[in-house]
Amino acid sequence: MIPIDLSGQVALVTGVGDNEGFAWHIAKALQAAGARLIFSVHPRLLGIVESILDREQDAESRVLPFGAGTLKVDKLVPCDVAYDTMDDVDEKTRNDRRFAKHGDYSIQGMMAQVAKDFTHIDHVIPSVAFSPEITKRMADTSRSAYLTALSISSYSLTSLLRATAPFMKDRPHASALALSYLGGERVVPHYGGGMSTAKAALQIDCKQLAQNYGPEGIRVNCISAGPYASRAARAIGDIKHMIDHATSRSPLPRPIEADDVAHAAVFLCSPLAAAVTGQVLYVDCGYNVMGV
Secondary structure, three states: OOOOOOOOOEEEEEOOOOOOOHHHHHHHHHHHOOOEEEEEEOHHHHHHHHHHOOOHHHHHHHEOHHHOOEOOOOEEEEOOOOOOOHHHOOHHHHOOHHHHOOOOOOHHHHHHHHHOOOOOOOEEEEOOOOOOOOOOOHHHOOHHHHHHHHHHHHHHHHHHHHHHHHHHOOOOOOEEEEEEEHHHOOOOOOOOOOHHHHHHHHHHHHHHHHHHHHHHOOEEEEEEEOOOOOHHHHOOOOHHHHHHHHHHHOOOOOOOOHHHHHHHHHHHHOHHHOOOOOOEEEEOOOHHHOOO
């Protein structure tokens, strides 16, 4: 038996907004392997996540896999990854009370809060993606929405790594793990608004950052997950058709589950993947290999 033991390691998981998405399930699997957790949550969703971590009605969703107990998060920090520092925040957002009550919610501010309680970080999971026009065709996408998708969905990996690298340098198994989708390589209807471009950028950024941070002992990988009906994905409007289509054509003819992605994430964060970096791992029941 080969154990995966992440005891004593700290994982910073960004983009947790509910108890359905990949970020939630990855966090649970990492903690089942022994990792401590920091959640970086969008300021407008912090109250929701706090409730999910406490409410009795959500107790079942907090049960860890493999009989490892119940989810416990050491620290919740507000962060909007669109902003490196508060100097980047536009006036409208600054005056929004839902944001203002959190103080410094930039990436720099998040790390200042983390540094109060943690001297190191072993794993960073940037699970953030957004385009205000995701259902639009590329031909109809505005410049503003396109740049927003790139900023939040791809550049955030670079910004988060730059901020966390001093906490990760020379840790024994330090790694960053981004989440992508096949829409970054092929045309997927209703996956527009610059999001497909952002995922393509994310994947090459992953490879470049693997080379940049390799000398510091930090690995950078990416999981390209199959279609999954998270709350965010349901906003696309055609997610059931996307899942049914992929299921009918995949070598493993079934939909993916969030735990499939979570288990792959634990592997990539573990010593078993010590020589794996700059890679895109497809967790999609093999759909990506099919031509028709």
